[in-house]
Amino acid sequence: xxxxxxxxxxxxxxxxxxxxxxxxxxxxxxxxxxxxxxxxxxxxxxxxxxxxxxxxxxxxxxxxxxxxxxxxxxxxxxxxxxxxxxxxxxxxxxxxxxxxxxxxxxxxxxxxxxxxxxxxxxxxxxxxxxxxxxxxxxxxxxxxxxxxxxxxxxxxxxxxxxxxxxxxxxxxxxxxxxxxxxxxxxxxxxxxxxxxxxxxxxxxxxxxxxxxxxxxxxxxxxxxxxxxxxxxxxxxxxxxxxxxxxxxxxxxxxxxxxxxxxxxxxxxxxxxxxxxxxxxxxxxxxxxxxxxxxxxxxxxxxxxxxxxxxxxxxxxxxxxxxxxxxxxxxxxxxxxxxxxxxxx
Amino acid sequence: xxxxxxxxxxxxxxxxxxxxxxxxxxxxxxxxxxxxxxxxxxxxxxxxxxxxxxxxxxxxxxxxxxxxxxxxxxxxxxxxxxxxxxxxxxxxxxxxxxxxxxxxxxxxxxxxxxxxxxxxxxxxxxxxxxxxxxxxxxxxxxxxxxxxxxxxxxxxxxxxxxxxxxxxxxxxxxxxxxxxxxxxxxxxxxxxxxxxxxxxxxxxxxxxxxxxxxxxxxxxxxxxxxxxxxxxxxxxxxxxxxxxxxxxxxxxxxxxxxxxxxxxxxxxxxxxxxxxxxxxxxxxxxxxxxxxxxxxxxxxxxxxxxxxxxxxxx
Numbered sequence: 001x002x003x004x005x006x007x008x009x010x011x012x013x014x015x016x017x018x019x020x021x022x023x024x025x026x027x028x029x030x031x032x033x034x035x036x037x038x039x040x041x042x043x044x045x046x047x048x049x050x051x052x053x054x055x056x057x058x059x060x061x062x063x064x065x066x067x068x069x070x071x072x073x074x075x076x077x078x079x080x081x082x083x084x085x086x087x088x089x090x091x092x093x094x095x096x097x098x099x100x101x102x103x104x105x106x107x108x109x110x111x112x113x114x115x116x117x118x119x120x121x122x123x124x125x126x127x128x129x130x131x132x133x134x135x136x137x138x139x140x141x142x143x144x145x146x147x148x149x150x151x152x153x154x155x156x157x158x159x160x161x162x163x164x165x166x167x168x169x170x171x172x173x174x175x176x177x178x179x180x181x182x183x184x185x186x187x188x189x190x191x192x193x194x195x196x197x198x199x200x201x202x203x204x205x206x207x208x209x210x211x212x213x214x215x216x217x218x219x220x221x222x223x224x225x226x227x228x229x230x231x232x233x234x235x236x237x238x239x240x241x242x243x244x245x246x247x248x249x250x251x252x253x254x255x256x257x258x259x260x261x262x263x264x265x266x267x268x269x270x271x272x273x274x275x276x277x278x279x280x281x282x283x284x285x286x287x288x289x290x291x292x293x294x295x296x297x298x299x300x301x302x303x304x305x306x307x308x309x310x311x312x313x314x315x316x317x318x319x320x321x322x323x324x325x326x327x328x329x330x331x332x333x334x335x336x337x338x339x340x341x342x343x344x
Numbered sequence: 345x346x347x348x349x350x351x352x353x354x355x356x357x358x359x360x361x362x363x364x365x366x367x368x369x370x371x372x373x374x375x376x377x378x379x380x381x382x383x384x385x386x387x388x389x390x391x392x393x394x395x396x397x398x399x400x401x402x403x404x405x406x407x408x409x410x411x412x413x414x415x416x417x418x419x420x421x422x423x424x425x426x427x428x429x430x431x432x433x434x435x436x437x438x439x440x441x442x443x444x445x446x447x448x449x450x451x452x453x454x455x456x457x458x459x460x461x462x463x464x465x466x467x468x469x470x471x472x473x474x475x476x477x478x479x480x481x482x483x484x485x486x487x488x489x490x491x492x493x494x495x496x497x498x499x500x501x502x503x504x505x506x507x508x509x510x511x512x513x514x515x516x517x518x519x520x521x522x523x524x525x526x527x528x529x530x531x532x533x534x535x536x537x538x539x540x541x542x543x544x545x546x547x548x549x550x551x552x553x554x555x556x557x558x559x560x561x562x563x564x565x566x567x568x569x570x571x572x573x574x575x576x577x578x579x580x581x582x583x584x585x586x587x588x589x590x591x592x593x594x595x596x597x598x599x600x601x602x603x604x605x606x607x608x609x610x611x612x613x614x615x616x617x618x619x620x621x622x623x624x625x626x627x628x629x630x631x632x633x634x635x636x637x638x639x640x641x642x643x644x645x646x647x648x649x650x651x652x653x654x655x656x657x658x
Contacts, residue, residue, distance in 0.1 A: 059548060060509050060567040064608050092551040095528040117516060117555040121524045302605070318556040325511050325565035329618055332600050 004215045008250040012046040012222045013039050013237055014198070015266055016076065017088050019228035021052035021291040023271055025065040031269055032072045033079040035225070038265040040080035042257030044237075046109055048086040048222075049076040052230065052291055053322065054113065055087055055102055056094030061324050062291075069098070070105050077106030084108040084135070091121045093322065096128050103132045112158075113139035113169070115320045116146050119157035130162035137196060137220065138163035141321050144174040144287055148186035155187045155195075165194040165220045170209065171321055173200030173231050173280075174287040180209040181216045188217035196220030199235040201227055202284025204276055206235035207243060214249070225258070225266040231290030232280035238262040279307050286315030295324050299331035309334055365391040366650040367428040371420060371444065372435035373397030373404030375520075375628055376458060376639060380433050381408055382626035383643040389650045390643070393429050396422045420444050424451050431646050434459060437522060445481055454649070455481045456642050460522070460529055466537045468493040469645050470588050482645055486530055487634040488512035488549055488564065489537035490641050491596070495566040495617050496542030498585035499602075502577045506612065507569040508544035510534065513552040515559035518632035527551060544568065562621040562633035563599070571612045575604045578615055586619070592644040593637050595622030595630070 016035055020027060032049060039047050049072050051057030051065050058065035065072075069087070076085045086109035087102040099110060110129035112122045122138065129136045138158030143151055155166040168183045175183070180197065187195045197213035199206045199222070210221050223240045227233030238258040245255050276284075279297065283290055288311050296314075300307040313330045314323075368390050370377045377395060381404075384392045395408040396416045405415040416422030423432055424447060431454045434441045441461035448455045457463060464481035467473055468490055473482075485493060492510040499505055512534070523530060531549045538547030554560050582602050589596045600618035607614040621633030628635050 059550065060507075060569070060607075060614060061511050061550060061565070064611075091527045092531065092553070095531060097528070115553065115555065118524075118553045120521075121519075121527050121553065124525065124528070318554070320552065320554050322511075322550070322552040323513060323554065325513075325618065326563075328565070328603075328616060329563075329600055332603075 005247060005249050006214065006217075006219050008219075009214060009244065010045055010220045011237065011241065011251050011253055012048060012086065012220060013044045013224060014048045014222050014234055015224040015228045015237070016072065017048040017050045018052060018230055018234050019224050020050070021230035021294070022228050022233070022274065023269070024294065025051050025058065025063045027066065027072065029067055029071055029075045033075045034265050035261070035269075036076035036080040036083070038261035039225075040083045042254045042261050044083060044253050044258070046084045046086050047076060047080055048088060048111065049073050050088045054090040054094050055098040057090070070101055073102055073105045073107055086111055086137075088113060088139070089125055090114070090322065091125050096125055099125060099129060100132070103134060108134055109137065110134045111137040111139050112163070113141055116140040116143050116151055116154055119154040122158060123161040126158060126161040126163050136163045136165070138166040139169050139198070140167060141169045141171045142289065143168045143170055143183055144172055144179065145318070148182045151183050152186040152190035156190055159191050159193050163193060165196045166191060167196035167198050167220065168213065168218070169198040170200055171289050172287045173202030173206070173284040173290055175205070175209055176203070177205060177208055177212045181212040184213040184216035184218045194219050196222065198222040200229065200284070200290045201232045201235065202276060202280050202290060206233075207239055210235045210240060211243070225262040226270060227274045228266055228270065229274070229290070231283045231293050232276040233274040279311065282308050282311045286312050288315045288319065289321045289323075291321070292324065292327055295327045299327045303331040303335040305331055305334045305338065365389050366430050366646070367391050367393045367426070368431040368433065368646060369393055369423045369426065369429040370395040370433045370435060371423055373399065373402040373408070373415075374435065375404070376435040376635060377433070378404045378407060379627040379635065379639045380435060380642060381411070381413065383639055387643060387647050389647050393426055394423060396420070420447055423453075429453060431456060431650070433642055433646070438526075449480050456645055457481060457483045458638050458642055460486065460526060460533060462533065466533070466541055467645065468537065468541050469592070469641050469648070470494050470585070471497045472541050473645060473648065484638060484641055484645075485537040485541060486534045487562075487638050488530065488534040488551060489541065490637045491562065491564045491619060491621050491634070492566050493537055493542040494585045494589050495582060495619060496538050496544055496568060498581045499568045499570065499578055499615055500543030502581045503570040503573040505542070505544040505568045505570055507546045507548070508538045508542055509548040509550070509567045510538065511550045511552060511565040512634070513554055513560065513563045514634045515562070515631045516553045516555035517559050518562070518634055519553050559629070559631040561631050562637075564619050564621070566617040566619070568615045569607050569611050569613070570615060573604060573613055573615060575602065578602045578604065582617060593621065593640045595624060595633055595636065597622070
């Protein structure tokens, strides 16, 4: 079996980016510094830091950040000297201007994300990141929504634009093991560059899908400490580190260091246990963007309707990442039909 | 006199009676140019004298010829040679319009620019056409701005808007290469229009593409942070504005009426509005409300100026 595995993989921690969703983008600079330092001590090679919806994500639509992205980036750069700091950018939300500023603040890795069918809106951003000497990851979100072949065609657009890595991103935590494997395999066959996998745990498959992706050729793997992330959280990084160690795959990350960073630094920050509760499970089951979870809970309360009804309807409407406003519209419409009057 | 004047319509040969019309031309023979053509046909005050492109194989030019519209493949040159063309719709590209703008100005023709070139100040006809009565170049604000600035303006005329944020969601199929390759320019220009035209102290714009089949209609969410507001007053102002936009964009619909809620701590109150834009289906498909609202606005500007009746939209 071991010959299926790459000799070495690059692990990316997303606790300070995807995890930002779980804390409604309210990390303090001090918390960012502590987590980044713990990840640096554990020798995690790449640490992503941004608003959950990327640079420029601070908004009424997605939630205002406690502090500007750049302050978080600077804090992470300062406290994680041997780690590369990554930033996320979603074209349509953030702009190249913000990417330049992040680069100036010390970010070395750019992750440029689009819905899985819209890779061409990222070409300019990928090109700029490349020109600025950054390592560039293309991020194809909601990858469960299209076939492996279509996904590979979109991945080619990102590779041509200059991406060093193209990711299969299971934003909804909806992929089953075989589906994750097929998508990574399709990209592996179509691309010369590296392939990555970003998982969510809404169906309890975060680590399993990540291993399947690795077997199919993914060499950049995302995770977060304690699973801190949108929905039921991400692939749990310290678990992945331990499993890869047992499998004999080189990550360069200290197993105990990752455990300690999770237990001692991130666990005390958790606003609530990161578990697969009913709403998170519905997200994976219905194939809805994971960061809709907290927004849907808030809308359910405001309009006096069921969270699950909102999420299932969002899935039926084939909403994509970034459409948090649809949560309000759906909740409003359900409430209108039910004759419930919205609260303030 | 190089400046285009509204009185030109009245100076037209044969002035008198109700058949006065102003000669217009379309630069660009793509989908936008073609949709403009069908909209112009329905406006008796506008006489379409030419569609000019550069591609002899253009389907748009062939369609125009089959409908009796003179065409040319010599682009701007052909338009410049016809003195009867007083108003020119530019549906080419930002780069091309930067070249066209000074030539049209010298020729004394009014440019109505549908590209993102931003040669003139941004215009959302229902809000600020009046401010540019003597403009030589009417630069239509982005489709996102056309759909949302009227709502921001409707709020800002009854409350101080500290911050306006809009999310425009459009069908992937309605986003051409121009939008896809210039998405940052779109969000930045839209944000500036929320400030300059909408009256918000600060603006932010987000665009989302959704590939669902059948294609979704353009949906726009407007959030406005206000210090204080009378919900009934906002509701009246918004409803009145929606009706005015509907005069030239019949498919402009309020999906969620103004909801007034508490903003994040310390930010005051938030007004949330959602509007949907269904296209008229003249040539562009109905789901492409984002394109229809541009061509509708352009034709409305031309007709209002030609009629000297600026009150009809403003």
